[in-house]
Amino acid sequence: MSLSNSEIADLFNQMADLLQIKGENPFKVRAYRNAARTVQNLGKSLEDLHKKGMDLTKLPGIGADLSDAIEEILQTGKFSKLEKLKKELPQGLDKLLAIEGLGPKRIRQLYDAFGITSLEALAQKAESGEIYTLKGFGPKLVEKILKGVQLAKKAGHRFRFDVAKPFAEELKSYLSGFEGVMKVEVAGSYRRKKETVGDLDILVVAKNWESVTEWFVKYEKIKEVVSKGPTRSTVILRNDLQVDLRSVAGESYGSALHYFTGSKAHNIKIRKMAVERGWKINEYGVFDGKKRLGGESEEQLYSLMGMEYIEPELREDRGEVEAAVEHRLPDLVRLGDIKGDLHTHSKWSDGHATIEQMALAAKERGYSYLAVTDHSRHLTVAKGLDEKRIRKQWEEIDALNERLEGITVLKGIECDILEDGSMDLPDSVLKKLDVVLGAVHYKFNLSKKEQTRRVVKAMQNRYFNIFAHPTGRIIGHRNAYELDMSEIFAACKGEGVILEINAQPERLDLDDIYAKAAKEEGIRLAVSTDAHDTMSLDFMQYGLNQARRGWLQKSDLVNTLPLSALKKVLKK
């Protein structure tokens, strides 16, 4: 039985949901959630670790019981404790947990009184008014529940980072332009640069909070003002993105920013450390009893805790706290470190700009090289290049390189990996290229074994340089195809293959977790935009967000190298 880390994490989360509804010890619930997070963030297949005989209790939040549970799940594909609980409790209750305003207690109440186990039944009892007979259910709560049911029926309410970004930027400048506003920052997962964000949390330091609130709720893209209070206001934008505005005193700005930036797991870890010293950290500051030790800035907060400043992208409790204490945090890669883009398209295939336009746009961005990597022949819908056309393209590139100054165009290809693992163009062509990307563009539904064998075989081609958009997922639309990532990593190491972080905001794969794992294996990566026009070269920043979340430094990426060094890496 083969289960991925995500599937195992999912079982633990289901367990936590049901335990919660059952009214079990909340710390037990938390233990399952913590374990789920550990598994999800592992970056290495739990199955592999187990096969190699690793003691799973060494993993944070996994003790004897959960280690046994993992073993059972890996061997049988089943988690008996969960199965048992599922029999005890009716199906469907966990769906109700997703509704805002409904927690375990109220769900239990609804079930005991009316036997409610579904969104439909819930809506019906709410609309008929019967629900008011329950203690604690008043008109406001019922209205909230009905709204929640509507929302729960719509799928997926997280927003891609690039979708949220213009709203975040616009709101920030809208607010900072208002009189009396001293500081504005968008915190939350947006500040941590997660690939998707649930809502926007905006912090404001202002002399005149009340008039700032009034100004905020007048922002033109607001659909609904949910609440307006003395320290917090919540609105929903027309695209259903929720925005919270919170007022903070200047002296608490750092601790508030830290608190609202999260992640929750990171915060808990820091607060625990404070408790161990007999201190307390909350959103107002750092305290020793009643004595205030600080809180004006995040730098000060971390310094009080005896550690280095931790960049928001790292705050996921994936080892950054320990690293900060031991002064071994990575010096994260920055846009200024990037010397070129290794995955771009031109009009020769499905791009919208000429090679020259792309090259000049790359030069404008301060790059010294740009690889043109149009599609290969198999991808006919994208006018993929065959041998004849690619040779013609080389003539154009040679001529351009004669003419252009300050930028070098590299000859590349985004070559299809065919179903049998062979490359879409012959070696006689591949060997003349500066950069060969390999990519999977069809037959996404092969079994894990077949898909892995296909890619590994392609990587064994001696001209294969970079594995492009390695997992093929499209955020919110398409899952990753099945690949055994530890085998892929092993092949990369063996064959000197570079892994791409594709900077298209709906791709962003490798993701942060695998990027970190690849780095730890000593595999090199490239952040590339896959740009199909000149403007999309600016997607680089999205890719770098993901790279930074994956702990990558300048030295982990190949497209931070000067051209001569890069060429050496690419010639295997």
Next chain:
DNA sequence: GCCGTTTTCGGCCCGACTGTTTTCAGTCG
């Protein structure tokens, strides 16, 4: 259910808000 140079048992981050109640439970971030 996890975890431990204060503990193998007794803790487990911390506070605000909402709606309901009449002093606070439940939920949320």
